[in-house]
Amino acid sequence: MSGRSVAVVGATGAVGREMLATLHRRSFPVGSLRLMASARSAGTSLDTPWGEVEVEDLAEADPAGIEVALFSAGGARSREHAPRFAAAGAVVVDNSSAWRMDPQVPLVVVGVNDAAARAHRGIIANPNCTTMVLLMAVAPLHRAAGLESMVVASYQSVSGSGQTGIETLSAEVAHFSQDAAALQYGGWADPGHGMYARPIGFNVLPLAGALAEGGYTDEEWKLVNETRKILDAPQVAVEPTCVRVPVMVGHGLAASCWFSRPLGAEEADRLIEEAPGVRVWRDRVPTPLDCAGHDEVLVGRLRETLGRPGGISLWVVGDNLRKGAALNAVQIAELVI
Amino acid sequence: MSGRSVAVVGATGAVGREMLATLHRRSFPVGSLRLMASARSAGTSLDTPWGEVEVEDLAEADPAGIEVALFSAGGARSREHAPRFAAAGAVVVDNSSAWRMDPQVPLVVVGVNDAAARAHRGIIANPNCTTMVLLMAVAPLHRAAGLESMVVASYQSVSGSGQTGIETLSAEVAHFSQDAAALQYGGWADPGHGMYARPIGFNVLPLAGALAEGGYTDEEWKLVNETRKILDAPQVAVEPTCVRVPVMVGHGLAASCWFSRPLGAEEADRLIEEAPGVRVWRDRVPTPLDCAGHDEVLVGRLRETLGRPGGISLWVVGDNLRKGAALNAVQIAELVI
Numbered sequence: 065m066s067g068r069s070v071a072v073v074g075a076t077g078a079v080g081r082e083m084l085a086t087l088h089r090r091s092f093p094v095g096s097l098r099l100m101a102s103a104r105s106a107g108t109s110l111d112t113p114w115g116e117v118e119v120e121d122l123a124e125a126d127p128a129g130i131e132v133a134l135f136s137a138g139g140a141r142s143r144e145h146a147p148r149f150a151a152a153g154a155v156v157v158d159n160s161s162a163w164r165m166d167p168q169v170p171l172v173v174v175g176v177n178d179a180a181a182r183a184h185r186g187i188i189a190n191p192n193c194t195t196m197v198l199l200m201a202v203a204p205l206h207r208a209a210g211l212e213s214m215v216v217a218s219y220q221s222v223s224g225s226g227q228t229g230i231e232t233l234s235a236e237v238a239h240f241s242q243d244a245a246a247l248q249y250g251g252w253a254d255p256g257h258g259m260y261a262r263p264i265g266f267n268v269l270p271l272a273g274a275l276a277e278g279g280y281t282d283e284e285w286k287l288v289n290e291t292r293k294i295l296d297a298p299q300v301a302v303e304p305t306c307v308r309v310p311v312m313v314g315h316g317l318a319a320s321c322w323f324s325r326p327l328g329a330e331e332a333d334r335l336i337e338e339a340p341g342v343r344v345w346r347d348r349v350p351t352p353l354d355c356a357g358h359d360e361v362l363v364g365r366l367r368e369t370l371g372r373p374g375g376i377s378l379w380v381v382g383d384n385l386r387k388g389a390a391l392n393a394v395q396i397a398e399l400v401i
Numbered sequence: 402m403s404g405r406s407v408a409v410v411g412a413t414g415a416v417g418r419e420m421l422a423t424l425h426r427r428s429f430p431v432g433s434l435r436l437m438a439s440a441r442s443a444g445t446s447l448d449t450p451w452g453e454v455e456v457e458d459l460a461e462a463d464p465a466g467i468e469v470a471l472f473s474a475g476g477a478r479s480r481e482h483a484p485r486f487a488a489a490g491a492v493v494v495d496n497s498s499a500w501r502m503d504p505q506v507p508l509v510v511v512g513v514n515d516a517a518a519r520a521h522r523g524i525i526a527n528p529n530c531t532t533m534v535l536l537m538a539v540a541p542l543h544r545a546a547g548l549e550s551m552v553v554a555s556y557q558s559v560s561g562s563g564q565t566g567i568e569t570l571s572a573e574v575a576h577f578s579q580d581a582a583a584l585q586y587g588g589w590a591d592p593g594h595g596m597y598a599r600p601i602g603f604n605v606l607p608l609a610g611a612l613a614e615g616g617y618t619d620e621e622w623k624l625v626n627e628t629r630k631i632l633d634a635p636q637v638a639v640e641p642t643c644v645r646v647p648v649m650v651g652h653g654l655a656a657s658c659w660f661s662r663p664l665g666a667e668e669a670d671r672l673i674e675e676a677p678g679v680r681v682w683r684d685r686v687p688t689p690l691d692c693a694g695h696d697e698v699l700v701g702r703l704r705e706t707l708g709r710p711g712g713i714s715l716w717v718v719g720d721n722l723r724k725g726a727a728l729n730a731v732q733i734a735e736l737v738i
Contacts, residue, residue: 213708215552219644234581241574241578244571246690247648247650248560248649248650248694262686263688263690267688267689268556268688268689270556270653270655270688270702278704278705279666279704279705280704280707288707300708301708302708303657303707303708303712307556307655309605309647310647311605311647313584316607318554318642320640348599349607349608350607351604351607352604352605353583353600356584368615368616369640370615370617370639371551371625371637372638372640377642381607
């Protein structure tokens with residue numbers, strides 16, 4: 065068999081399923097496939113393009129013989145199990161935040177810093193979905209002009225919180241459709257009907273992630289720290305605000321960026337258009353619905369800054385389950401096999 | 402009769418109705434009330450707190466005797482009719498964009514630049530709803546430290562587009578609730594089911610308003626130009642991105658601001674808390690649902706900038722029909738009677 069021995073860890077989750085679909089869609093040379101998840105899902109079977117496969121208990125799975133392991137099982141499981149998979153000879157591509165800032169672990173956006181992947185010691189980290197979408201647009205500008213500072217506001221979809229996010233939004237939209245007056249006349253302190261601290265249906269939550277140092281959320285710190293590591297630009301100034309919006313799939317970002325030299329809108333357009341995996345829309349604006357279910361990241365509203373001249377303001381959207389997660393993980397695997 | 406002779410022009414629209422409710426809620430001294438609208442609505446009657454009032458045709462209405470006229474009938478009607486109401490002795494408070502940048506016309510956010518109202522020559526302009534909500538948070542910081550630059554991304558509700566925006570979002574949410582797969586797996590080019598160029602249901606539209614100079618929309622230019630006029634700070638650098646989100650009522654904004662001196666988060670908190678009509682939330686984040694139906698503008702996530710030090714990043718939400726429109730118009734009328 066000429067194919068590789070592949071494991072998908074966290075196979076039953078939203079990203080795990082998308083990883084399986086992506087391996088198939090991109091004709092990744094899967095010789096044999098193993099699926100792993102927590103004990104709760106172990107013993108069930110998944111119908112995959114390579115036949116029905118039983119899900120193994122990650123805690124008890126023997127990694128011997130696995131060549132590529134795609135992990136999307138959360139930070140704690142990744143911290144515990146990725147090292148033993150790597151020690152057994154697998155290349156682990158990890159979608160959690162567990163290893164991203166480890167100086168020994170490359171953090172790779174394929175199309176942006178592919179060369180970093182080659183220095184891996186068994187584990188390669190897949191960046192945060194929001195950072196990944198943003199950098200698909202900003203990295204080509206950085207390479208040409210040297211990014212110095214960036215102010216970013218996100219419009220993040222509920223699928224970034226997993227399947228529970230999708231179920232929460234569905235439930236809340238159904239609930240509020242029965243109580244439209246609450247949306248307009250307020251006075252209303254509904255705690256929500258799902259996973260978020262406040263309702264996301266017909267609302268936006270200006271705090272995505274958990275609060276961390278300095279009044280910033282972990283999502284916001286990821287935007288800062290992962291941007292610096294991926295661009296190999298530790299001095300870049302980033303002002304992040306991460307906001308959850310009532311969209312199912314697709315993360316959007318509004319960014320204003322300044323560089324070590326003035327950058328015009330036409331040059332920025334050309335630089336992004338020449339980069340792989342990202343496309344500039346000129347005649348209409350790309351929305352989350354336009355990127356959902358697509359591999360390409362879409363950029364629109366490219367324009368020169370108004371107040372502090374020489375910079376570029378732009379809008380970018382990408383499917384957070386695809387380029388923001390599963391697609392980039394599979395692309396990393398393609399780079400290293 | 403000790404009350405004033407009041408006219409509400411555009412009485413049948415979303416803002417016009419909110420103006421009537423606001424006059425009543427604030428016990429504005431309405432001695433007599435006249436309602437006006439386009440010929441289409443003329444002849445109908447509205448049930449008001451001052452009894453049933455027949456709607457007059459604006460084009461034929463005689464303004465003699467009117468002391469205060471609250472206009473929310475669109476820019477074209479305002480340009481045509483506000484001057485003849487003012488010439489007849491009325492103080493016109495105009496909610497359209499027609500007069501805002503006229504150097505003879507004060508542009509007033511009550512609580513921010515009340516003194517400007519006194520120099521009126523018959524017309525006072527009510528600012529754009531997004532700008533108004535933003536400046537309730539930023540003006541107190543500007544007064545203390547001198548605003549120099551600001552990057553702003555908006556999360557604007559559909560009621561900012563009037564009643565049709567609300568109907569469009571309702572229709573699209575009902576439509577997509579029948580076709581959830583389209584939201585997740587895309588490939589989907591639905592032109593929308595209402596007033597916007599693309600769907601707003603389960604989506605965000607990163608272009609609020611109509612495209613104008615330099616790739617910026619008219620909404621974005623309003624944020625720039627009205628901010629400069631209201632703060633009397635013509636050099637302030639503003640980078641705006643205006644985005645429509647699937648929320649019924651309540652505009653949110655994420656802003657990063659820098660001043661002529663460094664400003665700490667504690668000082669910023671105190672400055673905003675001391676200002677009228679705006680409140681800082683510290684233990685939880687204010688969302689559009691929290692401000693809908695309320696007069697107060699809410700500020701959250703006050704924090705010091707991370708990358709370019711000395712600045713303040715914040716989140717602010719306000720009811721775009723209240724402080725963003727009807728409330729401020731009535732407050733202006735209270736200032737000048």
